[in-house]
Amino acid sequence: MSTRNTPHVIPLFGSLRMRFGQRFQVGWSHLDANANMRNSAYLDVAASARLMYFASGGFSIEAFAQLQFGPVSCREELECFHELRLLDEVRVTLLVAGLSEDASSFRLRNEFWRESDTLAARLTSLGGWLDLRSRRPIAPPPALAAVLRGLDRTSDFENLAPGRDINSCCRSVRSSTQPSRADTK
Secondary structure, rough: OOOOOOOOOOOOEEHHHHHHHHEEOOOOOHHHHOOEHHHHHHHHHHHHHHHHHHHHHHOHHHHHHHOOOEEEEEEEEEEEEEOOOOOOEEEEEEEEEEEEEOOOEEEEHHHHEEEOOOOOEEEEEEEEEEEOOOOEOOOOHHHHHHHHHOOOEEEEEEEOOOOOOOHHHHHHHHHOOOOHHHHHH
C-alpha cells in the first residue's frame, strides 16, 4: 500500500482545526474473494491513518510506548457505499465525531473517498486510552487532548460522557490479560 500524508490546516471560528487525510492505493492484500476491498482492510487503513495523525501531533508509536499508554478501539461500524477495487486511488480523511471533556473517550470517523470525490465508505470508531501498566482507561495528557480537539468535527459531533462505553471495553481487555481462576490452580 502506498501512502502519503496530506494534512491541511483551516481556520474555524477563530481556532485552528486540522483536516487530516492520507492517500493510498488499493493493493492486492486489501481484496476479498470478490475482488473488492475487504472489510478488515478498511479497519487496517483507518487505524494507520489515525496513528499517522497522532504522530503528526507529536504522539508517535515510540512516544506511546515510552508513556506506557495507547489508544484502544471498543466498537467500529463500517458503512460501504461504493466498491473499491485493485489499484483504486483513495483518500482517507479523519474527523472527530465525539469527544468527552477530558478526551478520555472519543468517536473518530474515517471517510474513504474515491478520486471522483465520491464517498466510498465510512468507518466510525469508539475508543479511549488504555494505561498499559494498570490496563485501565485513563484521560490522555493535555497535549494529546489538544491534538484530538484540533481535528475537524463531523456535522453530528456529540459531547461524550467521560469513560462512556470505554470502562466495559477496558475491563474486557484487562480480564483477557489476567490469568483465570482455572489457570492459577
